[in-house]
Amino acid sequence: MKLSLTWSDWREPARTNFPGILMSMVVAIAAMSLAEHYHASAMLFALLLGMAMNFLSTEGQCVPGIQFSASTLLRIGVALLGVRITLAQITALGALPVAMVVLSVALTIGFGILLARSLGYRNRFGVLTAGAVAICGASAAMAIAAVMPTHANDKVKERATIFTVIGVSTLSTVAMVIYPVVVTALGLSDERAGIFLGGTIHDVAQVVGAGYSMSKETGDVATIVKLLRVAMLLPVILIITLSYRKHHVASPSGTSTPPLLPWFVVAFALLVALNSAGLIPADLQHWLQTLSTWLLVVSMSAIGMKAQLKDFATVGFRPILLMVSETVFLAILVIAFIFLAR
Numbered sequence: 561m562k563l564s565l566t567w568s569d570w571r572e573p574a575r576t577n578f579p580g581i582l583m584s585m586v587v588a589i590a591a592m593s594l595a596e597h598y599h600a601s602a603m604l605f606a607l608l609l610g611m612a613m614n615f616l617s618t619e620g621q622c623v624p625g626i627q628f629s630a631s632t633l634l635r636i637g638v639a640l641l642g643v644r645i646t647l648a649q650i651t652a653l654g655a656l657p658v659a660m661v662v663l664s665v666a667l668t669i670g671f672g673i674l675l676a677r678s679l680g681y682r683n684r685f686g687v688l689t690a691g692a693v694a695i696c697g698a699s700a701a702m703a704i705a706a707v708m709p710t711h712a713n714d715k716v717k718e719r720a721t722i723f724t725v726i727g728v729s730t731l732s733t734v735a736m737v738i739y740p741v742v743v744t745a746l747g748l749s750d751e752r753a754g755i756f757l758g759g760t761i762h763d764v765a766q767v768v769g770a771g772y773s774m775s776k777e778t779g780d781v782a783t784i785v786k787l788l789r790v791a792m793l794l795p796v797i798l799i800i801t802l803s804y805r806k807h808h809v810a811s812p813s814g815t816s817t818p819p820l821l822p823w824f825v826v827a828f829a830l831l832v833a834l835n836s837a838g839l840i841p842a843d844l845q846h847w848l849q850t851l852s853t854w855l856l857v858v859s860m861s862a863i864g865m866k867a868q869l870k871d872f873a874t875v876g877f878r879p880i881l882l883m884v885s886e887t888v889f890l891a892i893l894v895i896a897f898i899f900l901a902r
Contacts, residue, residue, distance in 0.1 A: 580625015580862070581633075583616055587861035588854065601763060603698040604729035606857045607722065610864020617865040629862035631706070635824035637855030638703040638793075641696075642831030643840060643848045644764075645791050649784050657755055657785055660897045664759060665792045668694035668890045675885055679878045684708055685720055686882070687800065692728040693886040696790045697762035699856055701725050702863070703793055707801050707822055722867045725860065727883040732762035735887070736770045743774070750774070752898050754781025759894040762887075764790070791832070797825050 587609045588602075594609075595602035616622040650658060672690020673683050688708070692701035705721040739761060743753040754771055757778065761767045764786055771782030801822060831848075834840050840848070 577625040577628045579620075580616070580622040580627070581629050581858075582625070583613070583622050584610075584626060584629040584633075584858045584862040584865070587613065587864070588858040591857055591861065592854075599769070601698070601729040601733060601765070602853075602857050603725060603763070603860050604733075606860040607725055607729075607864040607867075610861040611722075611867045613865050614867060617862075622865075626862045626865050629859050630866060631859075633855050633862075634702050634859035635706055635822070637852050637859055638699065638706070639824040639827035639831065640848050640852035640855065641699065641790060641793070642828040643835050643845050643852070645787050645832050645835065647832070647836040650788055650791065653784060653788065656897075656901050657759075658788065660755070660759060660894065660901075661785065661788045661792065664890060664893045664897070665694040665789065665796065667893060668886060669796070671889050672882070672886050675882055679882055681878075681882070685879075688720055689724050689727070689879070689883050690886045691796060691800075692724050693731075693762060693883065693890055694789070695793050695796060696764060696786070697728045697732050697766075698725045698860065699763075699790075700793055700796075701728060702856070702859065703797060703824075704800060706824075707797055707804070709804050718863070718866060722863060723879055724883070725863075727880065728762050731883060731887050732766045735761045736766035739891075740770050740774055746895070748898065750777040751781050754778040755785055756894055756898060758782035758785025759789070759897075760887075760891045761786070794825060794829055794832075797822070801825070 588606055591606035591609055592602050594600070594605045617626045669687060669690040672693070673686035676683065676686025676689070688701060688704050691704045692698065694700075701721060701724040705717060705724075708717060739757055740753075743756050748756060753774060754777065757770050757774075758767055758781060761770055761782075764783075767782050767786040768779065772779030831840075835845065
């Protein structure tokens with residue numbers, strides 16, 4: 561009887577969610593194909609293609625699966641980012657690049673909060689946009705949004721997340737083209753060029769593309785510095801969770817209190833530890849990295865399906881100014897660090 565109940569409890573949600581998950585996967589496959597052909601961001605293609613299929617999220621059999629893909633699959637994908645990182649990679653950089661990454665992430669998020677306030681937005685929009693710029697682009701935006709509390713107007717958070725993903729993906733692509741020209745003009749060595757590219761470009765794929773287009777050493781350094789920024793996702797999400805937990809504790813009863821550590825953050829940290837200890841075989845590590853990429857693209861497709869194009873008609877200039885300013889601020893910080901550390 562117990563086995564039968566367990567099977568039934570699993571089977572019904574699977575049947576309910578399957579149509580929406582399947583459609584999200586179809587959009588993700590199309591996005592990955594376009595990204596490979598045009599050498600652009602798969603996240604951005606998934607978001608745009610998903611938005612074109614918004615009607616699937618309003619009614620019908622796909623609605624539950626789209627919601628599942630945009631939430632649960634997103635968290636699994638973020639957790640699996642931990643297999644990209646080892647403590648050995650971090651310590652191999654030395655103290656100065658590690659200090660640069662920690663300070664640049666903290667200062668960029670602080671700058672984003674202050675600028676968001678001055679532009680008339682809430683702190684959380686500054687945290688969302690600056691966190692995406694400072695850490696790892698679209699993946700960070702979705703992870704940060706996942707731990708922010710949901711209030712009555714959930715559409716506001718969804719709209720902010722989608723705008724951030726579009727903005728950070730676009731800026732990352734622009735940076736991939738422009739930043740190699742900048743480091744060449746500044747006369748940076750291969751190692752310092754890698755530190756700049758890995759410390760400033762938003763998405764991992766664009767960092768790899770820009771770094772290895774210059775030299776192998778630049779690409780290697782840029783990738784490791786970028787992975788260190790990805791590792792900053794863990795403490796940043798922890799701090800955000802604790803901040804909103806305090807906020808909820810002070811709120812009227814009835815508001816749900818977030819857990820001290822979201823399960824996907826614990827899984828992220830555990831995978832980093834296992835990978836650092838060499839307990840994940842190379843083949844499995846590669847498979848999990850690929851799975852993480854696909855889950856994030858699938859979840860981005862679902863997030864796009866939930867978006868309403870009309871909501872972006874009144875975005876205006878201020879949020880664009882916010883993200884561009886955060887990107888420029890991060891670039892100036894890293895350049896200053898490189899020259900001061902000489």
